[in-house]
Amino acid sequence: MQAKPNIILISADSLRANHLGCYGYSLPTSPNIDKFACDGNLFEHTFAPAIPTQPSHTTIFTGQHAITHGVVAHGGKAKLGRGTPFLPEILSGEGYTTCAVDTLFRERIWFGRGWEYIIDPSLHHVFYASVTQEELNDRAIRWMETVPKKPFFLFIHFWDVHYPYTPPDKMRGLFYKGGNPTDPENHALDEWWDHPVGAMARDTWLRTSNGLITDPNYVTALYDREIRYLDEGIAALSHALEKMGIAENTMIVLLADHGESMTDHRIFYDHYGLHDCVVHVPMIVRWPGGNLKAGTRFAPFRQLSDVAPTLLEAAGSELPDELDGKSFLPQLTGQEEPSGYDKVVGLESTWQSKYYLRTDRYKFILSRYPDLLGNPDRELFDLQADPGEDHNIAPEQPQLAAEMEMELEAFIAQKMEAAGRDEDPVRKEGPVAVEIWEQHRG
Amino acid sequence: MQQEPQKHTAADAVLPEPPAKPDEPGKAPDASSEPEQMIRPEDEAVVVERLRELGYIE
Numbered sequence: 339m340q341a342k343p344n345i346i347l348i349s350a351d352s353l354r355a356n357h358l359g360c361y362g363y364s365l366p367t368s369p370n371i372d373k374f375a376c377d378g379n380l381f382e383h384t385f386a387p388a389i390p391t392q393p394s395h396t397t398i399f400t401g402q403h404a405i406t407h408g409v410v411a412h413g414g415k416a417k418l419g420r421g422t423p424f425l426p427e428i429l430s431g432e433g434y435t436t437c438a439v440d441t442l443f444r445e446r447i448w449f450g451r452g453w454e455y456i457i458d459p460s461l462h463h464v465f466y467a468s469v470t471q472e473e474l475n476d477r478a479i480r481w482m483e484t485v486p487k488k489p490f491f492l493f494i495h496f497w498d499v500h501y502p503y504t505p506p507d508k509m510r511g512l513f514y515k516g517g518n519p520t521d522p523e524n525h526a527l528d529e530w531w532d533h534p535v536g537a538m539a540r541d542t543w544l545r546t547s548n549g550l551i552t553d554p555n556y557v558t559a560l561y562d563r564e565i566r567y568l569d570e571g572i573a574a575l576s577h578a579l580e581k582m583g584i585a586e587n588t589m590i591v592l593l594a595d596h597g598e599s600m601t602d603h604r605i606f607y608d609h610y611g612l613h614d615c616v617v618h619v620p621m622i623v624r625w626p627g628g629n630l631k632a633g634t635r636f637a638p639f640r641q642l643s644d645v646a647p648t649l650l651e652a653a654g655s656e657l658p659d660e661l662d663g664k665s666f667l668p669q670l671t672g673q674e675e676p677s678g679y680d681k682v683v684g685l686e687s688t689w690q691s692k693y694y695l696r697t698d699r700y701k702f703i704l705s706r707y708p709d710l711l712g713n714p715d716r717e718l719f720d721l722q723a724d725p726g727e728d729h730n731i732a733p734e735q736p737q738l739a740a741e742m743e744m745e746l747e748a749f750i751a752q753k754m755e756a757a758g759r760d761e762d763p764v765r766k767e768g769p770v771a772v773e774i775w776e777q778h779r780g
Numbered sequence: 781m782q783q784e785p786q787k788h789t790a791a792d793a794v795l796p797e798p799p800a801k802p803d804e805p806g807k808a809p810d811a812s813s814e815p816e817q818m819i820r821p822e823d824e825a826v827v828v829e830r831l832r833e834l835g836y837i838e
Contacts, residue, residue, distance in 0.1 A: 413835030445837065464824035465831075502827065510814055520815055538830040542823040546815035771834050 342489040342653055343625060344588040345429070347645070348575075349398070349493070350568055351391060351467075352500040352609055354597035355384075355620040357565055365513050367565040370573035371622070374592065376633050378624030379670055384640045385696065386596045386617045387684045390609045392446055394595035394642060395495075399425045399449075401646030401661035404685055405753035409446075410763045411687040411770040418448040423658040425646045426452030426491060432655045435486040439478045440495040441466040453493075457481060460497075467497040468504075471571030479578045489653075494575075498568045499598070501535070501607055502543035505563035512563050519556035520549040527552055530606035534771075534778045539607070554601050561598065561607070589625035589652055591645060602726070604711055610689040612703050613727045617684050617694065621645075623670060628652070630670045638678025639698075640666060662753075683749050687767045689775065695746040701727065702742035706765045710775055716743065 355361045358368040360375040361382070386394050388404035396402075396409040400422050408416045418424075426436045429452070436453050441460045443450035450456060459473040460466035478494050486492075498505075518524075530536030544551040551557060572592065579585040597616045599605040609616050621640065623630070643663030650657055651665040668674035681697045691706040699722055705715040718732040718739045732739040750762060831837045 465827045468824060504817060504819055514814070534830060534834060538827060542826050543817060543819060545818045545820075547818055548815035551815070774834055 342433070343628065344486075344489050344584060345434075345491045345649055345652065346575075346588060346590045347398075347491070347493045347649070348572070348590065348592045349395065349495045350499055350592065350594045350620075351495065351497050352596065352598045353565065353568070353594035353620060354615055355594070355618045356615070357562060357598075358620055360622070361620060365562060367513070367562045368569045370569045370576070371592070371620075374572060374576065374590075374624055375622045375635075377626075378590075378622050378632065379630055380635045381621040381623075381640050381666075382635055382637050383678070384593070384619050384621040384642065385682045385684060386619050387641050387643055387682070389596040389612070389616055389684070389686045390688060391442075391595050393686075395442060395449065396446075397643050398593070398595065398645050401425070401643050401650075401658075401663040403641075403643055403662045403683070403753055405750060405759070405763060406660075406662055406757045408757070408759070408763050410685055411767045414687065414767045414770045416763065416767060418446075423646075423660055424448070424451045425649065426493070428452070428650060428655055428658070429491045429653055430454060432653055433489070434653065435488075435490040436492075437478075437481055437486070437490065438493045438495070439474050439481070440493055441469065441497070442495060455481065455485065467500050468502075469497055470506075471496050471498050471568050472574075475571050475574055475578070478575070482578070482584070483582060491649075491653075496568055496571065498571070499561065499564045499594075502539065503557065503560035503564050503607070504543055505560060505567050509563035509567055512559065512566060514556055514559035517553060517555065519551050519553045520546055521552055522549065524552040526554050526601070527557070527606065529604060532779050533606065533608070534774055535608055536606055537778065554606075557607055558600050561600070586627040587625075589623065589628060589649070591621070591623050591649065593621040593642065593645065594619040595642070603728075608689075610686055612684060612686060612690075612692055612694040612701075614701075614721075614725075617696075625652075625670075628671065631672060634670075636666075636669065636676050636678070638676055639680070639682055639696075640678050641682055681745075683746065685764050687764045687769060688771050689769060690772070691764050691767070691769045693746055693750065693764065695742050695749070696721075700738070700742065702732075702739060702746060704743060704746055706762070707769055707772075709769075710772060710779070718742065 357363050359372040390412045392412045393404050393409050400407050404410045430436045437455040438453045439457045457477045460469035596609045602615045605611045647663045647665040648667050651667045685693045690709045693704045695702045701719045703717040717730045719727040
């Protein structure tokens with residue numbers, strides 16, 4: 339067996355953790371991912387330090403918190419510094435053949451760094467996120483069969499679960515308990531039309547042969563069908579690795595960059611707001627030849643910034659000093675006791691400009707700018723009593739809210755100082771998309 | 781603020797496996813009665829244009 343493992347990093351864009359069976363979902367959206375988790379190691383509490391896609395993937399590839407790398411918004415002005423360590427570049431330097439089956443380089447140029455091969459079947463679509471798992475798998479499998487000089491690092495970025503939710507016809511009928519998806523008297527989605535992404539959905543993928551989809555349960559079913567379709571792709575990829583005889587020494591990390599709000603908190607089928615439905619992400623590792631204990635579930639908090647250091651350690655690479663994340667490889671192999679963070683901090687600056695500080699019991703959310711949903715600048719949730727984060731207890735517990743705010747501000751200041759920043763990147767960037775939202779609302 | 785990984789007990793390490801899920805997802809009584817999404821060829825272009833306005837796409 340070769341000394342260094344092959345590494346496959348799978349990012350399932352917008353895959354909400356608790357819509358997977360292995361994370362407790364009641365509907366059978368993910369039988370193959372559940373089996374994948376039983377064969378591997380599942381992290382129950384992984385959080386995105388930044389959302390949505392561009393900030394989160396920048397964290398995944400740099401191992402840095404977004405305050406450190408500075409990319410805090412999707413479509414923002416900040417660019418990743420050229421000297422920032424970048425996972426595929428480092429692995430390429432370690433002798434890995436690197437390949438991204440991905441579209442991200444079309445959004446921001448730094449996502450093209452370090453790849454010897456970039457394969458982009460989305461070029462056959464007008465909208466790149468319409469590319470399917472079958473198209474991506476087809477290219478990824480053919481590449482593995484023919485190209486790499488071992489070892490290889492392959493990144494596959496699946497868009498199926500991201501809106502627009504247009505699952506293949508074979509998924510019709512799944513996960514919808516009945517009713518009338520297009521009842522014109524159902525106005526539960528009307529508020530969504532006030533948002534530019536909602537209006538876009540109304541004008542395109544929510545149209546049906548019977549009229550406009552109006553039932554949110556049906557939209558949620560479409561989302562779940564996309565998960566089920568992705569799940570088939572994960573099975574196909576696993577099968578291909580077995581067939582090629584390389585499954586044993588291939589480390590696979592399956593994760594999401596962020597989750598998805600269904601109708602939670604008046605955020606409809608999108609990924610903003612710093613509630614757990616969006617910042618709690620799945621993370622599962624499988625490496626049959628890595629001496630991992632199959633079926634182990636890790637409860638401690640982890641962050642997506644931990645992925646790059648873990649993969650670098652698995653590749654036998656030295657870890658750059660600039661990384662914020664911590665490798666969890668010694669825990670996977672049983673060399674260390676399970677451990678994690680006692681609290682995590684994350685941010686967003688696209689539709690809202692906010693930070694969160696989350697402990698096992700509480701979450702505190704701090705706004706840098708007023709949000710268009712009219713939420714207060716300071717929110718505190720008791721996750722034990724209120725896991726859905728529906729009841730803001732900041733007015734009832736001002737002392738706790740003040741303590742968590744101080745702790746959050748201290749963390750931000752410490753990270754800024756370490757990164758040599760003199761301005762809070764979220765305050766500097768502001769909610770980059772909110773002006774268009776305001777214009778849309780008229 | 782302390783953000784170094786914190787130690788947890790070994791008891792955290794092994795939790796029960798998730799329950800097995802049935803492979804058959806269970807179709808609704810009459811899937812064929814569901815409406816069909818009407819994705820027009822021009823819809824993808826509309827999505828791209830809207831997302832470009834938002835700065836999501838350059």
